[in-house]
Amino acid sequence: MQTREPLRRSDCPISYALDLFGDKWTLLIIRDMLFKQKQRYGQFAESEEKISTNILADRLARLEGEELVTKEADPENGRQVVYALTSKGLDLAPMLIEMILWSAKYDRHSAADRTFIRKAMSDRGQLVKDVKSRARG
């Protein structure tokens, strides 16, 4: 699967965002990194939505290309590859939190998934700080 240069439909900021992650998979990877502390290919692959490996590889490459994510060798195990969010990627947290809160309000199924809804509800501002400091630490 060849990753082409990102399109550019208009100068609208919403359009820009959608051109980058307006699909059904990209934000799930961001979610895994942001809220579930996942950082390895295999961990993304085993998420319950079952992304297939070719799509996963494609999306990781795009995210790296857009500098939302870095890809590096684990310092403690050189053969281990580790993905991490850049500050550009971490800054998606507020948007994702609002998305979580909206779904929690309107969908009873996702409201049952308490994994990070409670965090998101407690304090939107504080959560962002938490996520960032955890990512640094």
Next chain:
Amino acid sequence: MQTREPLRRSDCPISYALDLFGDKWTLLIIRDMLFKQKQRYGQFAESEEKISTNILADRLARLEGEELVTKEADPENGRQVVYALTSKGLDLAPMLIEMILWSAKYDRHSAADRTFIRKAMSDRGQLVKDVKSRARG
């Protein structure tokens, strides 16, 4: 174009949201209704991203099916069709505002589109109230 029932990949709230509007067009229609006071088919069709009419009709039908949007005859002109956001649709405003702010921060092109960035920046909380009261009024 047949609109099928929405998929359900998992109980995750982010996955739920993406299953509803995780594509390149749906949120642009919401944007037009929320920030540009558009309410007619023709107005959506003339947005600069140039959605084609079959996709537009499909997305409007889905949004109506998900009760994010209502479709009614204009009370002042019975032949005129008017689309409006439900409260469920209006509640997407905070998420879209965060999306706008993120793009404004990281994309110089969309930062040049001042249409609603300034509003979004001034006061996130107040903007939501403004949008809702404007929609009611």
Next chain:
DNA sequence: CTGTATCCTTAGGGATACTG
């Protein structure tokens, strides 16, 4: 103006085998 319908092309993506 508000759509529908049709044609056609491409991108998305599932399944799975394979490799270093």
Next chain:
DNA sequence: CAGTATCCCTAAGGATACAG
């Protein structure tokens, strides 16, 4: 474990003609 590669099918979507 971390991917690549291939096969193949379907959904997405552009263009455009047509209809009420």
